[in-house]
Amino acid sequence: MDQGGYLNKIFRTIEKYRLVEKGDKIFVALSGGKDSAAVLFALKKFNEERDPDFEIVGFHINLGTIGSEKIQEIVEKQCELAGVKLVVFELKKEGIDLGEIAKKNRRPICGVCGVIKRYLMNKIPRELGATKIATGHHGDDILVFFIKNILGMNYSWIGKFRPKAESDNPKLLTKIRPLFFVGRKENEEFVKNLGVPYVQESLCIYFKEKIKLYEKTNKWYDIIDRLESEAPGFKERLLNSVIKMSTYFESEDQLKFCKICGEPTNTEICAFCRLTGKTKNSKL
Numbered sequence: 001m002d003q004g005g006y007l008n009k010i011f012r013t014i015e016k017y018r019l020v021e022k023g024d025k026i027f028v029a030l031s032g033g034k035d036s037a038a039v040l041f042a043l044k045k046f047n048e049e050r051d052p053d054f055e056i057v058g059f060h061i062n063l064g065t066i067g068s069e070k071i072q073e074i075v076e077k078q079c080e081l082a083g084v085k086l087v088v089f090e091l092k093k094e095g096i097d098l099g100e101i102a103k104k105n106r107r108p109i110c111g112v113c114g115v116i117k118r119y120l121m122n123k124i125p126r127e128l129g130a131t132k133i134a135t136g137h138h139g140d141d142i143l144v145f146f147i148k149n150i151l152g153m154n155y156s157w158i159g160k161f162r163p164k165a166e167s168d169n170p171k172l173l174t175k176i177r178p179l180f181f182v183g184r185k186e187n188e189e190f191v192k193n194l195g196v197p198y199v200q201e202s203l204c205i206y207f208k209e210k211i212k213l214y215e216k217t218n219k220w221y222d223i224i225d226r227l228e229s230e231a232p233g234f235k236e237r238l239l240n241s242v243i244k245m246s247t248y249f250e251s252e253d254q255l256k257f258c259k260i261c262g263e264p265t266n267t268e269i270c271a272f273c274r275l276t277g278k279t280k281n282s283k284l
């Protein structure tokens, strides 16, 4: 797809689902990978071309593992090229050691990493005045996740499958997914054409732990690609259907606030505090 067509799809998504408003301060969660870089540059182009006048800030969590410095350098370069400010949160500096936490809780490190990232991705930008957080989730991600959940008879997530996930909880930032209707290959082509550097997912030193999952996901990616080539428009139609379906599954989670840190949670004490063994007097 040409770059114009790609951006048009994203701009249409932003406008139709009102992902941005004048005066927004949008933090883009940057992992160093192609998808989050694509969101950053697509939002920047939207801001320049459609002039809705909002602020874009890059946000990166340095995981403090081998390779993290290299990843941070690439994220810094991405933000420099985009001309946006970057906020980096360094786990090590804040006394959070992923390996140690995983060992202590006897949990796989990828799961621990996910909990910690989700928590900080909401808390830190909100404290810095963010109105929304933008992520690199794209159409292929959504479809594969959707199919897996349907096959597993797990319907509780369907209510969240939409380009804009708003929340009733004032402490939970609205998440926007401008790449909802584009795929991973188009993202890669877009950032490559712009000459933006990015890292491969396999750079994570714990990649071996999730290689099986990664291979399975890739198989599903191939399947939906094949369906798309057999029946052009398949992806877009199914994605539209998923959005419609999500309205029938409005998530009813009664969001509470963690008794220790005060952050949004579904349980008495949030997953972050449980994992890190945080107490009321801790710093973070």
Ligand SMILES: [Zn+2]
Residues within 6 Å of the ligand: 258, 259, 260, 261, 262, 263, 269, 270, 271, 272, 273, 274
């Ligand atoms: Zn907590």
